Amino acid sequence: DSGVTQTPKHLITATGQRVTLRCSPRSGDLSVYWYQQSLDQGLQFLIQYYNGEERAKGNILERFSAQQFPDLHSELNLSSLELGDSALYFCASSRAISEQFFGPGTRLTVL
Amino acid sequence: GQQVMQIPQYQHVQEGEDFTTYCNSSTTLSNIQWYKQRPGGHPVFLIQLVKSGEVKKQKRLTFQFGEAKKNSSLHITATQTTDVGTYFCAGRGSGGSNYKLTFGKGTLLTVNP
Numbered sequence: 001d002s003g004v005t006q007t008p009k010h011l012i013t014a015t016g017q018r019v020t021l022r023c024s025p026r027s028g029d030l031s032v033y034w035y036q037q038s039l040d041q042g043l044q045f046l047i048q049y050y051n052g053e054e055r056a057k058g059n060i061l062e063r064f065s066a067q068q069f070p071d072l073h074s075e076l077n078l079s080s081l082e083l084g085d086s087a088l089y090f091c092a093s094s095r096a097i098s099e100q101f102f103g104p105g106t107r108l109t110v111l
Numbered sequence: 112g113q114q115v116m117q118i119p120q121y122q123h124v125q126e127g128e129d130f131t132t133y134c135n136s137s138t139t140l141s142n143i144q145w146y147k148q149r150p151g152g153h154p155v156f157l158i159q160l161v162k163s164g165e166v167k168k169q170k171r172l173t174f175q176f177g178e179a180k181k182n183s184s185l186h187i188t189a190t191q192t193t194d195v196g197t198y199f200c201a202g203r204g205s206g207g208s209n210y211k212l213t214f215g216k217g218t219l220l221t222v223n224p
Contacts, residue, residue, distance in 0.1 A: 002153070035214075042216035043154065043199060056211045090153060097203070099144060099156040100212065 003027065004103035006091050012109045018079040021106045025072055025093030031055070032074040033100060034066055038087040049074055078108070086110045113138050115202045117215030125223050130187040132218035134200035141205040143176055143183045144212065149196040157185075157198075190222050 003026035013019055025032050034046040036059075045058035049068035060066075063081075068074040078085060086109050092100035114137040124130050134143065142161045146154040158167055160176035160183060167174045173186045183202075187194055197217040204211065 002155070033212075043201075043214040045211060045213065048211065058211065092154075099159060100154075101156070102146075102153040104153055 002101040002103060004091060004093050004101050006089075006103035006106050008106060009104065010107050010109070012111065013081060014111055015081055015083060017081050017110075018077065019081065019108065021076040021078070021089050021091075021108075023074045023076070023091030023093075023103060025074070025091075026101055029093035029095050029101070030072065031094045031096070032068055032072070033092040033094070034060075034074070034076050035090040035092065035102075036087045037090060037105070043090070046076070081110045083110050113202065113204045113211075113213045115200060115213045115215040117200055117218055119218055120216065121219045121221075123221045123223065124190050126192060127189050130190050130194070130220055132185050132198050132200075132220075134183045134185075134202070134215050136181045136202045136213075138181070138204060140180050140202040142203050143180075144201045144203070145174060145183075145185055146199045146201060146214075147196050148199065148217070152196075154199060187220075190220070192222050192224050195220060195222050 005024045007022045030051045033048045036044045046060040047066050048056040066076045088105045090105045092102045094100045116135045144159045145157040148154045164178045165176040171188045175184045197219045199217040201212040201214045
């Protein structure tokens, strides 16, 4: 158990819909990262927050957005979902620039 | 942008054989990390290398960071079935891209008992 929690574990939805994935980092970790993992693309970095502020952006689509709240939990919002958005979404947390601790992931299926 | 290439994509070995995965970055890295993801699991941090030419060992695993800090390797001696999983390298750039880790696509290791 990494100490990072993610909900829900599984999500099945339809194209065009909007979903919210939630992440609680390890106690004391200020940085939260979101990754998308699909079979052909590996682990794609989406976005990083540090203590509530956006710190770095990766290959995040405009249909996706994220935020980190004062209690340090983070949410990833995915809208206008397409079939290709089906993937595993991981959240990770870390203390400063160091090893990242990954949560168990949310498996999103878009039908 | 920074790219991290990892080869091979797949490796199947007999238990007891050695295994190596290689990682190459398009730019000089400030450090490189290695993660292991078991089937159905999440990536788990293994190690971080920071210095040019650094070599670190963890039991049967040997990690190397190249002199130019653009490549790295992970070598497993005498593989066991517990080594099965995908091994990812992740490079952190220097300068303005310092906060972002770029993951390679991983090497999936399967071990035949």
